[in-house]
Amino acid sequence: MAHSEAFRKQRRKLLLTAAALGSLGTVGLLKPEANTAGHSGYFLSLQKALRENGLATPTLVIDRQRLGHNIAALKRRISGDFGYRIVAKSLPSLPLLRYVMAGTGTRKLMLFHQPSLNQVADALPDSDLLVGKPLPVACAARFYQQFATSSSQFNPAMQLQWLIDSEARLAEYQQLAAQLNQPLRVNLEIDIGLHRGGFSDQKSLAGVLTTIEQSPWLSFSGFMGYEPHVLKAPGPTEWLLEQAMARYQQFVDTAEHTLGRSISNLTLNTGGSTTFPLYQGRAGQVPANELAAGSALVMPTDFDVATLAGHQPAAFIATPVLKLLERTRIPGVPGLGRLQTLWNPNHARTAFIYGGYWKASPVSPPGLVTNGIYGRSTNQEMLNLADEVPLEVGDRVFLRPHQSEAVLLEFGDLAVFDASKGKITERWPVFERG
Ligand SMILES: Cc1ncc(COP(=O)(O)O)c(C=O)c1O
Secondary structure (H helix, E strand, O other): OHHHHHHHHHHHHHHHHHHHHHHHHHHHHHOOOOOOOOOOHHHHHHHHHHHHOOOOOOEEEEEHHHHHHHHHHHHHHOOOOOEEEEEHHHOOOHHHHHHHHHHHOOOEEEEOOHHHHHHHHHHOOOOEEEEOOOOOHHHHHHHHHHHOOOOOOOOHHHHEEEEEOOHHHHHHHHHHHHHHOOOEEEEEEEOOOOOOOOEOOHHHHHHHHHHHHHOOOEEEEEEEEOOOHHHHOOOOHHHHHHHHHHHHHHHHHHHHHHHOOOOOOOEEEEOOOOOHHHHOOOOOOOOOOEEEEOHHHOOOHHHOOHHHOOOOOOEEEEEEEEEEEOOOOOOOOOOHHHHHHHHOHHHOEEEEEEEOOOOEEEEEOOOOEEOOOOOOOOOEEEEEEOOOOOOOOOOEEEEEEOOOOOHHHOOOOEEEEEOOOOEEEEEEOOOOOO
16 A cells, blocks of 8 residues: 555656656747847848948838849739739839839729828829728818829829728718719728628618719729738638638629629729739639739738748848947846846847837847847837847848838838849838828
8 A cells, every 4th residue: 555655656756757847848949049140141232232322320121123023923923814903002102113013014003091192193193093991081172182283194083993981981972072073983892701891781782882873973983892811810711712702792793783784894802912812813703803912012021921922021121230238238127138148048238229119020130139128219229139149330230020001101212222233223212191
């Protein structure tokens, strides 16, 4: 009896030790290793180009070759049968849009902000514009007011589609059209599973279409159904896509039934950067006839997804190191910096950079980390790095934006990097924020 008790105890001890060792092993696996690499040849060349141009404030760099690579990758996947609409908010610069329009051969743009709408209508008179969200009617009024002083050949009655998401908004736009004596084209936002608004039932859609048909001011120009949930929501992507397109088809069927004619010649928009590749080979099998995408051409980190595996990061924030400290020190808590370093050797040293706290993650040198305890700063942000990383005061560090739309507007003119020449070859102004 005593013997078996001792045996049980022994076994328990052994099991506990094994469990403890196991968790230590897991902890060991989780413990970060020092990343002592410096800039790759690519970033050294970009750093040199920035220096030669005297660009020593935080700068947003667009890599021309990589942009070209992404344009080619997108074109391969959006084959002839689908139209391509550039999401302008994600590429918010007129010269950048001109470059992408020329590279993809499209005039179609999707816009989300009234001041940008005016800038594009002024500067790109040949463009075909679809508003990507239902703007307050006051924005539409301001668009026409500002456009009245423009000398652009752009014709809003033919080249602009407003997005309408409800009967109430339709009534407001109709009233504006009558007031301005200005015919309006309206595209209807439909909910095909994202649940971000738009028409969700067939009955209200039929009513709205009848109102449009009977209005002397309005004409129906198509549907916009956005579906990024297809890739993100739980469930097989293929199935979610089929569900979304089946919903889209119901709206098309209702429209054709109500209007008594085919609408296949209208703008039937869907897609975004993460989902457009899923439509490859599906033209004619889905109701949509054009795909929207913008971010996929510059690849902020939020777009590191399987469907865009062939795309390359083409937008970087570059900013100089102002100060380098041999140890990381947290004010008021002596030794805490050292403790952080014991766990993660990439906290050993500190670089204070020009600016910071952007919606962006450091990418080069590759071991750079932010310090959550010290805190973030938009003025001089602390970044940490391992002991052996070759980095000096005046060197640049590089970050990748998480999203492009707001971040690309924060740095003044974009710096266009031509990697084949190792030079900054152009500066591209960004949209005025208005
Ligand atoms: C209506 C609509 N279509 C398409 C997109 C896709 O934009 P991107 O390709 O930059 O992700 C967006 C992004 O917010 C959107 O709101």
